Amino acid sequence: MNKILVTDGMEKNAINLLKNMGFDVEEKFYEEVELKDKIKEIDIIVVRSATKIRKNIIDEAIKTKRLKMIIRGGVGLDNIDVDFAKANGIQVRNTPMASTNAVAELVLCEMLVLARKVKIANIKLQNGIWDKKNLKGNEIMGKTLGLVGYGKIAKNIADKANKLGMNILYTDVQECIENKEGFKFTDLDEILRESDYITIHTPLTNDTRNLFDYDKFKIMKDTAFIINCARGGIIVEEDLLRAIDNNEIAGAALDCFEDEPMPMKELLINPKVSVTPHIGGSTIEAQTRIGNEIVNIIEEYLAKSMVKVL
Template structure:
């Protein structure tokens, strides 16, 4: 029987469907040393961001050569050594499209939180302060949204923001996309100088690590807002904190951090920062789609073998 280990959680209907199809599914998080032993027994491992599959873990799997498939229940693959796994015959897949809309909606929501000072209004009112006169906000209509990285999530966000009357600038590390003349492809410096809202949609790689640093904040408008719902490590958090403290930018919204689940407290508590605990894909609808996509990936990989076993 083909054994599947789900380490960081998975939608129950999808788990039940895999079991009904004859797969053996274990749902349990293993600490690193325990995982080194367990990974020798399984054919598939399904992870989110908490479980790291690096070269050392893969080498343990190669002792038995049972592991054939690593699935990231989400988009980013920075916690998996993809090249080393593929080099050794272990396929790595993710659920690239399943959380697209959920993340785009979170970014849009955070833009509105920043624009209308919703965080500060909420905090002060709970403290009994009727702060109406000091909470004049902004409208996003007519403002410029700068998007760094133009993949699925970014394009979904651009479509929503454009319908709300925003001007769209984007840059991409690969190439400009000519599918929509309403959006302007440009370079990073232009986005930093001209955008009222800047949102990050790149994976965390050696090319993007520390991409947004003190020099970038110097180029931004002092009223601009930065939103990062991609990966911690793309933004230099100490530089962001300094920019906020010195009023070099208007504010920030963060859904991801360098040190998760223990972010810098000064960022969490900063009045100009809206924070969430990496919930970009945390909608019921997105998790349903992720679960069903995992089922499809498993079936595509093991259909012939499963039929032979059964």
């Protein structure tokens, strides 16, 4: 019987489907030291962002050669040493479509939170201050949205924002040939100069780590906002706070941080920074889709394995 370890949680119906398929499914989070031993006795591991599958973990799996697949419930794979796993015959899969709409809706939500000064209004009301006259916000209709990275999530956001009357700029390694809406492809500098809202949609790589530093923030409009629901580490957090404190930019919304689950306190308490604990894909609907996609991946793997045996 193939053994599956689910370390960071998974939708219950999907777990039951795997069990009904005959898999031995264990749901438990293991710290790194414990995981080094556990990884030797499982065939498939399903993780989200909390569990890190680095080279030292994969080295232990290689000793028994049982581990055949690592599945990331979500999009980003920066918590997995993908190349090393594949080089040692271990498949690495993710669920790129399942959380697309959920993340796009959160980004749109954060744009509205920033535009209407919702966090500042909440803080004032909680402190007994009715400050309606000083909470005049902005409408996003007619404003310019700049997308850094133009994958599935960014395209979803662009479509929603365009329908709400926003102008769309985007940058990526190359222009999107399927850009039927005619959104403007440009470079990062123009996005920094022209956008009222900038939202990040790149993986965390050597090229994107610390991409947004103080020099970048100084190029932005002093009325502009930046939103990161992609990965922590792309924004230099100290520089972000400095830019906000110096009125170089108007504010930010962050769903991911350099240090998770203990982000920099100064970010959390800043009234011009809207913060959430990496909940981009945390909707009931997205988790159901993620679970179903994981089951499909495992079914596909099982079918191919049976063909090889035959």
